[in-house]
Amino acid sequence: MRTIPGMTVIVPSDDVEAKAAVRAAIEMEGPVYLRFGRAAVPVINDRPDYKFEIGKGVLLKEGKDVTIIASGITVSSALEAAEMLAADGISAEVINIHTIKPLDEALVLASAKKTGKVVTAEEHTVIGGLGSAVCDCLSEKCPTPVLRIGMQDTFGESGTANELVQKYGLDGNGIYAKVKDFVK
Numbered sequence: 001m002r003t004i005p006g007m008t009v010i011v012p013s014d015d016v017e018a019k020a021a022v023r024a025a026i027e028m029e030g031p032v033y034l035r036f037g038r039a040a041v042p043v044i045n046d047r048p049d050y051k052f053e054i055g056k057g058v059l060l061k062e063g064k065d066v067t068i069i070a071s072g073i074t075v076s077s078a079l080e081a082a083e084m085l086a087a088d089g090i091s092a093e094v095i096n097i098h099t100i101k102p103l104d105e106a107l108v109l110a111s112a113k114k115t116g117k118v119v120t121a122e123e124h125t126v127i128g129g130l131g132s133a134v135c136d137c138l139s140e141k142c143p144t145p146v147l148r149i150g151m152q153d154t155f156g157e158s159g160t161a162n163e164l165v166q167k168y169g170l171d172g173n174g175i176y177a178k179v180k181d182f183v184k
Contacts, residue, residue: 001033002101002128008054009100011035011122011130013075016045017098020052028054037073037123039161044075044096057104059111063093066183067111067118068175071097071130073165074121074149080172081179090183103133105141112144119147119179123170126150147182149175 001009008030012018018036025032044060045052060075061082070078075096082092093111097104112118118138120131131148138144151168165171169178 001035002133004031006030007101008032009035010054010098011072011100011124012098013070013072013096014041014044016043016050017052017096020045021054021098024052024054035072035124037161039073039165041073042076044079052098055099055102055104057098057107058096059093059107060096061092061094063091063115065091065115065117066179067093067095067115068121068179069095069097069108069111069118069130069134070121071100071124073123073161074170074175077165077170077172077175078121081175084172084176085179085183088180090180092179097130097134100130100133103137105137108134108137109142112138112142117145117147117183119149119175119182121149121170121175123165123168124150125154126152145182147178149178 010021012021068078078094085092122130126148
């Protein structure tokens with residue numbers, strides 16, 4: 001969907017963000033693609049100061065060693081992985097990018113410059129989605145090592161959402177293991 005001219009692509013991380021995204025989509029002009037996960041996820045955005053804005057990512061956790069940029073259901077997994085990484089002495093910054101297009105390049109660039117390594121996590125193929133958008137931005141403006149976590153070049157499968165999240169390493173443990181290996 002990112003390749004369609006003028007298309008806005010939104011992938012909410014929880015029900016609070018989903019409701020806000022639908023309201024924002026109704027109010028904007030032009031085509032909007034909203035992508036929702038099937039699995040129930042923890043509520044992340046229930047803070048009184050939370051404000052959804054198309055094209056603006058949300059810094060959820062500051063860090064200095066690696067940036068984890070996540071969308072949709074992987075946001076809660078990224079936060080879980082960051083806690084596990086902290087126990088190993090790895091400080092992970094976590095960013096919720098609910099809008100894949102337009103991408104919040106300023107936030108991506110600032111974090112990449114700070115940490116020097118970026119990991120993307122998405123419940124989508126790594127081709128054409130969040131990982132590709134982040135790589136496009138960084139390759140042009142701030143070359144940075146990037147690890148894309150998601151479905152590799154493969155067809156999807158049937159199964160429960162939780163089984164598939166585990167199979168593709170999109171749960172907290174899977175993201176933790178991949179980020180820890182990447183940071184070494």
